[in-house]
Structures are given as structure tokens and as C-alpha cells.
Amino acid sequence: MDKIAVLDLQRQYKQVGAEIEKRTLEVLRSGHYILGKNVSALEEGVAKLSGCAHGIGVANGTDALILALRACNVGPGDEVITTSFTFAATAEAIALCGAKPVFVDIDPKTFNIDPDLIAQAITAKTKAIIPVHLYGQPADMDKIMPIAHKHNLKVVEDNAQAIGALYKGRPTGSLGDVACISFYPTKNLGACGDAGMLVTVSADIADRLKLLRGHGMRVRYYHEEVGYNSRLDELQAVALLIKLPYLEGWNAQRRELASIYTEELSHCPGVVAPPVAPHTTPVWHQYTIRVLGKGMRDRLQTELAAQGIGSMCYYPVPLHLQAAFSYLGHRAGDLPATESAADQVLSLPMYPELTAGEVKRVCAATTAIIRTASAVPAGAGQAG
Numbered sequence: 001m002d003k004i005a006v007l008d009l010q011r012q013y014k015q016v017g018a019e020i021e022k023r024t025l026e027v028l029r030s031g032h033y034i035l036g037k038n039v040s041a042l043e044e045g046v047a048k049l050s051g052c053a054h055g056i057g058v059a060n061g062t063d064a065l066i067l068a069l070r071a072c073n074v075g076p077g078d079e080v081i082t083t084s085f086t087f088a089a090t091a092e093a094i095a096l097c098g099a100k101p102v103f104v105d106i107d108p109k110t111f112n113i114d115p116d117l118i119a120q121a122i123t124a125k126t127k128a129i130i131p132v133h134l135y136g137q138p139a140d141m142d143k144i145m146p147i148a149h150k151h152n153l154k155v156v157e158d159n160a161q162a163i164g165a166l167y168k169g170r171p172t173g174s175l176g177d178v179a180c181i182s183f184y185p186t187k188n189l190g191a192c193g194d195a196g197m198l199v200t201v202s203a204d205i206a207d208r209l210k211l212l213r214g215h216g217m218r219v220r221y222y223h224e225e226v227g228y229n230s231r232l233d234e235l236q237a238v239a240l241l242i243k244l245p246y247l248e249g250w251n252a253q254r255r256e257l258a259s260i261y262t263e264e265l266s267h268c269p270g271v272v273a274p275p276v277a278p279h280t281t282p283v284w285h286q287y288t289i290r291v292l293g294k295g296m297r298d299r300l301q302t303e304l305a306a307q308g309i310g311s312m313c314y315y316p317v318p319l320h321l322q323a324a325f326s327y328l329g330h331r332a333g334d335l336p337a338t339e340s341a342a343d344q345v346l347s348l349p350m351y352p353e354l355t356a357g358e359v360k361r362v363c364a365a366t367t368a369i370i371r372t373a374s375a376v377p378a379g380a381g382q383a384g
């Protein structure tokens with residue numbers, strides 16, 4: 001049987017590769033490599049898709065988070081509320097600005113920050129909130145924004161995994177004060193290397209971000225503040241521009257595959273398919289199930305791999321229990337919903353070029369493995 005990779009970027013390259021190679025050659029021959037017409041066109045296109053007036057291209061999604069926090073005047077002594085169940089970059093950005101990440105537990109259904117726990121985490125030092133639209137599922141922004149307004153906090157959306165998603169009909173990225181997008185190759189809109197963008201409705205924040213990404217310089221060699229070198233280059237921008245018109249169709253294809261997964265897995269005991277929150281249109285950056293029962297997630301992953309089926313665990317260790325954040329003094333048990341998700345989640349193959357037949361094969365294999373494992377617990381040994 002053919003293998004089913006957890007992600008196969010070569011399939012997408014077959015669709016767009018010829019055009020990317022042609023236009024890349026044009027950029028190479030043009031002699032203009034950084035912040036040119038392709039970057040501008042991409043900024044305009046991504047801002048529009050995100051329901052924002054401004055797009056600011058930067059070097060990667062992590063830089064986008066750092067610059068967003070800096071533009072919101074987050075610095076040493078400040079606290080920023082976020083989720084512990086995310087990629088490390090979300091909290092790294094807070095720490096790199098000199099601020100303290102304050103982790104709030106998740107809603108076990110959506111894997112996103114639980115808005116009902118935010119208010120009790122706010123102190124006099126709190127400056128901002130970073131909700132993450134994890135796995136392409138929008139966070140509950142209509143509950144988060146009123147809390148932010150009441151306490152005069154900025155909201156930075158980590159939209160690295162959810163470009164194109166809708167929350168109550170509005171695009172993620174347009175719901176907070178500023179949003180961060182990653183074009184890392186594995187994201188729903190992926191470059192051929194590192195790239196990122198910020199989008200915002202605020203002209204003031206956009207202006208500050210443009211300053212910060214280029215050494216705090218508005219007029220060449222006159223530096224208004226200490227900034228960064230975080231510019232987007234024309235080679236990445238041209239590849240992303242070619243892919244941009246496909247994004248809506250690709251996201252629709254992910255939704256189609258997700259509905260097949262959910263239907264097929266509804267008969268599999270011990271597996272919880274990801275529910276879709278009301279009034280949201282997720283973009284299924286990942287299709288992530290929960291596998292119930294001690295050790296069952298790891299067992300499923302190992303046995304799927306033995307059948308040539310890839311899967312990934314995003315993320316096995318929540319940030320509050322990572323060595324990098326041990327200085328915050330957390331211990332196991334502090335964030336129960338987050339910790340239980342980290343023990344149970346498994347992301348199955350998901351990309352627009354995956355076929356319905358492949359999804360059904362993953363589901364059949366998953367169901368068979370879980371049924372057998374439930375009948376014979378791990379380590380029980382065969383009779384005889």
C-alpha cells in the first residue's frame with residue numbers, strides 16, 4: 001500500500017511549480033530583491049483577504065508577533081495573557097519583548113484560550129492578550145474583545161494557522177488590534193522558505209510596524225527608534241502571490257476532507273473528532289482528534305506509522321511545562337485542560353491534495369487499531 005504522509009508539499013508544487021519557477025527567474029534577473037512590487041502586491045492581497053486596510057510583510061511569523069507586541073508598546077515589566085497550548089513562538093515573542101507570558105487554560109472543545117478564565121488573570125501589569133486560532137479554528141473573539149476593551153488591553157491575534165478562517169462571517173486577522181500571519185512552508189499559505197505578515201485596520205499601528213521592521217527608519221539613515229531587520233523578500237513574495245488565488249479553494253478542500261474524517265470517525269469509540277464552534281468557518285490547518293485512554297494516543301501513532309500513515313502530535317508538551325519557561329515556576333496540574341489535550345491530541349494527514357480515498361483509509365486504519373487496542377490493553381501480552 002502507498003504511504004500517506006502527514007503533509008506532502010510536493011503535491012502542491014506540481015500544481016504551482018511551473019509558474020513559481022518562471023516568475024522566480026524574473027525576480028532573480030530583475031536585481032530587485034527586498035520590499036519591491038511583489039511584496040507590495042502581496043501585502044495588499046493578504047490585507048484584503050483578512051478584512052484589513054494594511055498589510056506589512058516581515059521575515060517570518062515569529063518576528064510578526066514580536067513586532068506586533070512592540071507596536072502595542074509591550075515591554076519589560078508588562079504581562080501578556082495567552083494560551084500554553086500553542087507553538088513556542090507565541091510565548092517566545094512575549095519573553096523576547098521583556099514581558100511575562102501569563103498562561104490561561106483552554107476550552108477543551110476548541111483547544112483555544114478559554115475566554116471565561118481571562119478576567120481572573122488580569123493584573124495592573126497586563127498590557128495585551130494573544131489569542132491563537134489553533135489548528136485553523138477561530139478563538140471566541142466576541143468574548144475576548146469586550147474584556148480587552150474593559151481593561152484597556154491590546155489584542156494581538158496569532159493567525160499563523162488560520163489565514164482565511166471566518167468568525168461570525170468576519171475574517172480572522174480583522175478581529176483584534178493587529179494580527180500575525182506565518183507563511184512557513186507547512187502553513188495553509190506557505191512560502192518556499194520563511195516569510196510572515198502583519199495585518200491591521202489601524203493606520204497608526206501599521207505606520208509603527210513599518211518603522212520597526214526596517215531599523216526604525218522612515219527617512220534613510222535617520223533612525224527614530226531601535227528597530228529590527230525583518231523585511232520580506234521578493235522571491236518569497238512572488239511564490240506567495242502565485243499561491244494566493246488558490247487559497248480559498250484549498251481551504252474549501254480541507255473543509256471537505258475534514259467533514260469526511262468526522263463522518264468516518266463518528267463510529268470509532270475512544271476517538272473524539274474536533275467539533276466546529278458555532279458560527280465559525282475553520283480552515284483546518286490541522287485535523288486533530290483526541291484519543292482517549294492512557295497511552296492510546298502514542299499507541300495509535302506508532303501503529304499508524306507501521307501501516308505507512310503519518311501523524312503528528314501538536315503539541316506534546318504545553319509551554320508552561322517547557323524547560324524554556326521553567327523560570328515562570330509552573331508545575332504539572334496548573335492548567336488541567338491544556339495538559340490533558342497535550343496527552344490526547346493527534347493530528348491526522350491534512351492537506352488540500354489529499355484524496356477522499358486516502359482519508360477513508362486513515363479512518364479505517366484508526367478504527368481497526370483502536371478496536372484491537374481496546375480489546376487487548378497495551379502490555380497485557382497475548383494469551384498462550
Ligand SMILES: *Cc1c(COP(=O)(O)O)cnc(C)c1O
Nearest residue numbers: 060061062087089090160182184
Ligand atoms: C508557525 C507559527 C508561528 C511562527 O511562525 P514562523 O513563521 O515559523 O516564525 C507562531 N505561532 C503559531 C501558532 C504558529 O503555528
